[in-house]
Amino acid sequence: MRGKWLWIIPVVGVALLALSLFIAACAPATPQIVEVTKEVVVEKEVVKTVVVEKEVPVLVTPTPEVKKPVKIELWVDPRFDPQTAKGHPELKTALDYEKMVANDYIKNNPHVSVEIQVLDWADLPKKVPVAIAGGVPPDILRDYLGRTSAYAYEGVTVNLEEVVPKEELADFLPGLLELYTINGHLHGLPIFYWVQNMVVNAAPFEKAGLLDMLPLDDHDWTFDEFYAAAKAIKEANVGVEYPLVMQVASEQGDYAVHAFIWGAGSNTWRDDCQGLDLDNPQALAAMEFLNKLYKEGLINPDVTTAGWQDVNNLFYAGKGVFMGGGISTVNVSIPQAQKEGKVTAPMDARLTLYPHLGDKPSGLPVGPTGLVMFQKQGRSDYELQEITKFLIHLSSEKWQRDYCISSGQFPTRYSVGAPLAGDPNYELTLEWIKKYGVVSMGLNCPHYYEVRTAMPAFFQAMFLGKMTPQEAINGMMKASKDIFGK
Structure with missing residues (x-):
């Protein structure tokens, strides 16, 4: 703290002042020394310690939130x-x-x-x-x-x-x-x-000089053209025994069968999701076509009991040249099988569309x-x-x-x-x-899985000669109706 203090210079006294005045009056005009009393203001710094209260922010690291396990x-x-x-x-x-x-x-x-x-x-x-x-x-x-x-x-x-x-x-x-x-x-x-397509091994066709029988340009072919290619490659003596390899022992193989039904122009499920939609001429034509292929040895004879790995093995060995699949088949599964030595025949796997009866291919199952x-x-x-x-x-x-x-x-x-x-x-x-769209597989329909697992028995019965194609369709339609009736 800084302040001002007044200091007074001391005087000689009143008597001394009077004497000085008297001498001044009587003495000649010569310089005189006069003592004067004067007030002078002097500044002086004084340091004083003062206690002051002040808020100071303090940074505190928060405790991490502990979440319950x-x-x-x-x-x-x-x-x-x-x-x-x-x-x-x-x-x-x-x-x-x-x-x-x-x-x-x-x-x-x-x-x-x-x-x-x-x-x-x-x-x-x-x-x-x-x-x-x-x-x-x-x-x-x-x-x-x-x-x-x-x-x-x-x-x-x-x-x-x-x-x-x-x-x-x-x-x-x-x-x-x-x-x-x-x-x-x-x-x-x-x-x-995933998207279901047909996978074809073009290597045997090239070896037999039959590559032009495959629709490798526009991928568009009819049931008749497919039948001709299958029959020709089997008779070419290049190791192909059963051109179309598939299985109906379980529902896991049904896409390869349903693809022919879609190709014939039929749905598998009704638009309202209330059961199968196979009671029509197109579905019957597809079933008759598949039955014809089987009877003529163009489908593997163990179709009713084979598993998916059995189907793959027939394809890897070159005994079959057509099977269901998609991008994962040609990009992943077959290259991996080749790496592991499971592919024992020349392999040139290509994607193509399933054959059809109408004027254009069906939509693709997704x-x-x-x-x-x-x-x-x-x-x-x-x-x-x-x-x-x-x-x-x-x-x-x-x-x-x-x-x-x-x-x-x-x-x-x-x-x-x-x-x-x-x-x-x-x-x-x-x-x-983009060109053909997709087909409804009925995946989000009620009782889809129950109906799906009921269908293989009727495909098996048809291939084994226990049911005609029409009887197999009738059996699937009844099974679907019974399941929904519950």
Whole structure:
């Protein structure tokens, strides 16, 4: 603190002053010394310590939020087995792949743990319904729409439009979301889809000088042209024994059979989803054509008992030259089989369309796979929220792109773009879809899977000569009606 203090200079006294005045009056005018009293202001700094209260901000590191642990149970199909998929040679099993995807999420969400089961194709339609009936389904299931639609009709799946943000759903192809909407609710998130075509091994045709019998330019051919090519290659003595290889021992082979029904101009399911739609001349013509091929030895004789691997082996050995398949067949499965030494005949696998009876090829069958979340008693809102976040991760742009590249699939999100752009088989399939459209397979119809699994017995009966093609159709129509009648 700074202040001013006054200091007064001392005086000699009144007497001295009077004497001085007297002398001054009597003395001559000479210089005199006069003592004067004067006030002078002097400044002086004074330092004073003062205590002052003041608020000072202090930075405090917040304590991280500790989230409650969440355990998620995930069941998946074996599609991404490194033995049949590509892109991750460091992985050994399908479970390794699924762990890789899950760990990509867990690294940023350490409070989450994921228990994964990879189910074989044969186990998926058995184990899941049993778990649902027992009240212990997984939290999330990845499977084909043809099976998950049944769970939606049972009312055991979570309505995803209520938990998945709208901005996420806006990135999905609307047509696929519509397929997954059953009874007004979105029961699953589609994550990829495949397209069924015919695969032909052109190598034997080239060896026999019959390459011009294949429609490798416009991929458009009739039943008669297909029959002529099959008969010619069998008679060419180049090792082809059964040109068309397929199986009807289970429902897993039905696309290769249904493709001829679609090619003849018939639907398989009614437009209103209330059962099969095979009671027509076109479907009968397709069944008669297939029966003719079988009787003439143009279809493998074990068609009623063979499994998918048996069909593949016949094709890899060059005994068959036509089979059902798609991009994953020519881009992934066959190259992998060649690498493992399973392909023992010259191979030039090409995609083409199935033959037809009308004036143009039929639309293409499209089969999506998706993620569904099951309802569970006792699940908290917090757990539901955390499971939903993981579900979105599994269907994310990043992993959809990986799914498509690894297994030759098509993405369901706009943001993924075309991960296989530039691949000739991919471009060709997109061109066909644009030109001919798609056919309804009935995947989101009620009782689809029950009806589907009832059909192989009638195909078997026809090939074994126990039923005529018309009787087989009648049997399938009755089975469908009985299932819906329940």
